[in-house]
Amino acid sequence: MTLHDLVVPGFAARTEPYFRIPEIRAADPLGADAPLARLPAMNAAADVPALAAALRALVPEPEDVARYDVPHALAAMRDLGMFLGSLKRHGTEPVAAAPYVLPVLEHLGRITDMVPRDTVHHYTTWNPPGERLRTYTGLTAEARLQDAVRMVIPGLVAALEHCAELAGLEPYDPGFATALDRIADALGPMVESIDFTIAHVPPVVFATDIRPYFEEIGVDGVDYLGPAAAQVPLWLVDLTLWQCDRSDRSYEQFLAESVRYTLPGWRAHYTAHRGGTSAVSKFSAAVSWETEGGRPPAHLVRSGYSLVRVLRILKAFRARHITVARKAYAEEVRLYDKGSGGAPLELLRAVLDLTRDNETIVRRAVEPARAGGRARNGACAAGDACRPAAAGCACGGNEDPGRPGGDGGRNGGDGRDGRSRSVRRAGTGEAGETEQ
Numbered sequence: 419m420t421l422h423d424l425v426v427p428g429f430a431a432r433t434e435p436y437f438r439i440p441e442i443r444a445a446d447p448l449g450a451d452a453p454l455a456r457l458p459a460m461n462a463a464a465d466v467p468a469l470a471a472a473l474r475a476l477v478p479e480p481e482d483v484a485r486y487d488v489p490h491a492l493a494a495m496r497d498l499g500m501f502l503g504s505l506k507r508h509g510t511e512p513v514a515a516a517p518y519v520l521p522v523l524e525h526l527g528r529i530t531d532m533v534p535r536d537t538v539h540h541y542t543t544w545n546p547p548g549e550r551l552r553t554y555t556g557l558t559a560e561a562r563l564q565d566a567v568r569m570v571i572p573g574l575v576a577a578l579e580h581c582a583e584l585a586g587l588e589p590y591d592p593g594f595a596t597a598l599d600r601i602a603d604a605l606g607p608m609v610e611s612i613d614f615t616i617a618h619v620p621p622v623v624f625a626t627d628i629r630p631y632f633e634e635i636g637v638d639g640v641d642y643l644g645p646a647a648a649q650v651p652l653w654l655v656d657l658t659l660w661q662c663d664r665s666d667r668s669y670e671q672f673l674a675e676s677v678r679y680t681l682p683g684w685r686a687h688y689t690a691h692r693g694g695t696s697a698v699s700k701f702s703a704a705v706s707w708e709t710e711g712g713r714p715p716a717h718l719v720r721s722g723y724s725l726v727r728v729l730r731i732l733k734a735f736r737a738r739h740i741t742v743a744r745k746a747y748a749e750e751v752r753l754y755d756k757g758s759g760g761a762p763l764e765l766l767r768a769v770l771d772l773t774r775d776n777e778t779i780v781r782r783a784v785e786p787a788r789a790g791g792r793a794r795n796g797a798c799a800a801g802d803a804c805r806p807a808a809a810g811c812a813c814g815g816n817e818d819p820g821r822p823g824g825d826g827g828r829n830g831g832d833g834r835d836g837r838s839r840s841v842r843r844a845g846t847g848e849a850g851e852t853e854q
Contacts, residue, residue, distance in 0.1 A: 432575075434683065435487070435488035435489055435492075436488070436492070436539070436681050436682075436683075437575075438489050439543060439544065441489045442489045442492050442493050442496075442544045443493075443544060443545065443546040443547070443550075444546065445489055445490050445492075445493035446493065446497070446550075447478070447482075447486060447490045447493055447494045448476045448478060448494055448497050448498070449476075450476055450497035451550055453472045453475070453476065454497060454500060454550075454552050456472075457469075457472075457500055457501070457504060457552070457553075457554065458553060458554065458555050458556030459556075460472070460504070461504050461507070461508075461554055461555060461631075462555075462556075464508050466505065466508050466509075466510050466515075469501060469504050469505050469508070469510075469515075470505060470510070470512075470515040470516060472501060473498070473501040473502075473505065473512060473515065473516045473519060474515075474516045474518070474519075476497065476498060476501070477498075477516060477518050477519050477522055478494065478522060480521065480522070480525070483522055483525045483526065483529075484525075486526075486529055487529075488529060488530055491526045491529040491530050492530055492539075492540065492544055493544065494522075494526055495523070495526045495527075495530065495532075495535070495536050495540055496536055496540035496541070496544050496545060496552065497552065498519065498522070498523070498526075498536070499535060499536025499540055499541070499645065500536070500552050500554065502519075502535060502536065502635055503536070503554060503631040503632065503633070503635075503644050503645070504554055504631065506631075506633045506634075506635050506644075507554070507630045507631045507633065511635065511636055512635055513635070513636060513637060513638075520637065520638060523535060523637055524637070524638065531682045532679075532681070532682070533642050533678055533679055534637045534638075534642070535635060535637060535642045535644075536644075536645050537645050537649050537679045538567060538645040538646060538647060538648075538649040538650055538679070539571075539645075539649075539681070540645060541564065541567075541645035542564045542567040542568050542571075542645075543567070543568060543571050545564060551564070554628070554631040555627055555628060555631075557623065557627060557628070558618075559618065559619045559620060559623045559624070559627075559628065560627075560628050562614070562615070562618035562619055563615065563618075563619045563624070563628065563647075565614070565618075566611045566612070566614050566615045566618075566619070566647075567611070567647055567650060569607045569610060569611040569614065570607050570608050570611045570650060570652075571650070572607075573604040573605055573606065573607045573608070574604070574605075574608075574650065574651070574652065574655075576600070576604040577600075577601045577604035577605050577655055578651075578654055578655065578684065578687060580597045580598075580600045580601045580604065581597075581601060581654070581655055581657070581658040581659070581687075581691075582658070582687060582690075582691075583597050584597040584598065584601070584658055584697055585658045585690075585691055585694055588700060588704065589697075589700055589701045589704040589717075589718055589721040589722075590704060590708075590717055590718065590721075592717075594697075594721045594724075595720045595721045595723075595724040596724075598697070598721070598724035598725050598727065598728050599724050599727070601655065601728050602724070602727045602728045602731055605655065605728065605731050605732070605735075606731070608652065608731065608732075608735045609731060609734050609735050609738070612735055612738040612739055612742070613738065615742065616738065616742060621742055621745035621746040622745075622746075624746050625746040629746070631644065632644035632645060632646050642679075643679065648676065649676065649679040649680065651676070651677075651680050651684055652732070652735070653669075653672075653673055653676065653769075654680075654684060654687055654688060655728075655732070656732070656769075656773070657673070657687075657688065657691050657692060657696075658691050658694070658696065658697060659696060659697050659698060659725070659728060659729065659732075659776070660696045660697065660698040660699075660729075660772070660773075660776040661673070661696065661772075662691055662692055662693065662694045662695070662696050663694070663695060663696050663699050664696055664698060664699060664772070664776060665772065666768065666772065668765055668768060669765065669768065669769055669772065672765060673688070673692075697725055698725065698776045698779065698780060701718070701721060701722060701725055701780055701783070702779060702780075702783070704718055704721075705718055705722075705783045714783060714784060718784075719784045722780050722781075722783055722784035723784055725780050726777055726780050726781045726784070729773060729776060729777035729780065730777060732773050733770065733773050733774055733777055736766070736769060736770040736773055737770060739766065740763070740766045740767060740770055743763055743766055744763065
C-alpha cells in the first residue's frame with residue numbers, strides 16, 4: 419500500500435471488493451509478471467508478433483476464470499489490458515490477434531460488473547507499485563502519470579460520499595456547509611495531482627509516447643476507450659454541485675458515455691442524482707426566498723462560502739488541466755484530435771466556463787458590493803483577513819485572505835478575479851452579472 423492510499427482515513431477499511439487494493443495489486447492469476455516485465459521492450463521494437471503471442475499465452479481457460487473472485491478478476495483484466503492497449507497502439511485489433519480472449523474479456527466484465535476491458539482503475543489504482551509496476555513504455559514519466567491518478571482516488575471516494583449526503587440537504591441545514599467543507603478537503607489532492615503531473619510528465623512525452631496506448635478497442639462489435647484519466651469521475655462531483663440541472667448538452671452527453679467506465683457504486687450514484695436539484699440551484703433559490711434588503715442571512719452566507727470554496731478548487735484544477743491539454747494536443751505534436759477520454763479541448767473549455775459561471779453566481783450572492791471596506795452583508799470579502807473572533811462576520815471565520823474572492827491563484831483560485839467578464843447563468847441562457 420502506498421502513501422496515496424492512506425490520504426483519507428478509513429479508505430482501506432471499505433468492504434467493497436474494488437477497494438481491497440493490496441489484495442488486487444498482489445494478485446497475479448495469469449502468471450503475467452514476467453511477460454509484463456518484457457512489455458516495454460516489445461513496444462519499443464513494435465514487435466506485434468511477440469505481443470500477440472504473449473497475449474494468447476496469457477489467456478486463461480474458461481474453467482479457471484469461473485473460479486475467480488472479483489479481486490482476481492480485476493487483476494486478470496489489468497494484465498490482459500496492458501497487451502490490449504499495446505497491440506492497438508501498433509495498429510492491430512487485439513481481439514482479432516487473439517480471438518480466444520473475447521469470451522474471457524466478457525466473462526471478466528460480468529464477474530466485476532464493469533466494461534469488458536481495462537479502465538483507468540486497472541491501470542493505476544489496481545496496478546502494483548515498485549518492481550511489479552505494469553507500464554507500456556518503462557518511462558519514468560509514465561510511472562509518474564500513474565502516481566498522479568493514484569493521488570486523487572482516495573479523496574474522490576470520500577468526496578462522493580459527502581456529495582451523496584449533500585444531495586439530501588438544504589442550504590439552511592447546518593450540515594450543508596459542513597458537507598461542502600468535507601468535499602473541499604477531500605478534493606485538495608486534485609490540484610496537487612495536476613501540479614505533480616506538470617512537474618513530472620512533459621506534455622510532448624505524453625502526447626507522443628504514452629497517449630497512443632489509450633486508444634479504443636473493439637469487443638464484440640462495441641468500441642471501448644482505453645484507460646484514460648478522464649475516467650476518474652471528477653464529473654460525479656459536478657453532478658451534485660451544479661451539473662444535474664445547470665449543464666449543457668455536450669457535457670451531459672460526455673457524462674452519459676463516460677459513466678460506464680466507472681465502478682458499479684459510482685454508476686448508481688450517477689443514476690440516483692442525475693435528475694436532482696444541484697447545490698447551486700438550491701442555494702440560489704434559498705437566497706431568493708430569504709434575502710431581505712440585499713442581505714442574505716448568516717446561515718446562507720456560511721453555506722455560500724463553503725460552496726464557493728469547492729467550486730474554486732474545481733476551477734483551479736480545470737484551469738491547470740486545460741493548460742496541460744493544450745500543450746499535449748498542440749498542432750505540432752498531437753497525434754489525435756481528442757483526449758484519451760474522448761473529450762475535445764472545446765469541451766474542457768466549456769466545462770471550465772460552466773464551473774466558473776456557477777462559482778460566480780454563488781460568490782456574488784455572498785459578496786455584494788462593498789460598503790466601508792467590507793461586504794454589505796457583514797461577511798469578509800475578497801482580500802479581507804478574518805478571524806473566528808471577529809464580531810458580526812457571517813463567514814464563520816476565515817483566516818485565509820482572499821477566500822473566496824480574488825487570490826492571485828492561491829487557495830484554489832485561478833487569479834482571474836478583478837477582470838470584467840460577461841457571465842451567463844449555466845444551463846439557462848439568461849444573461850448574468852458582469853464579473854468584476
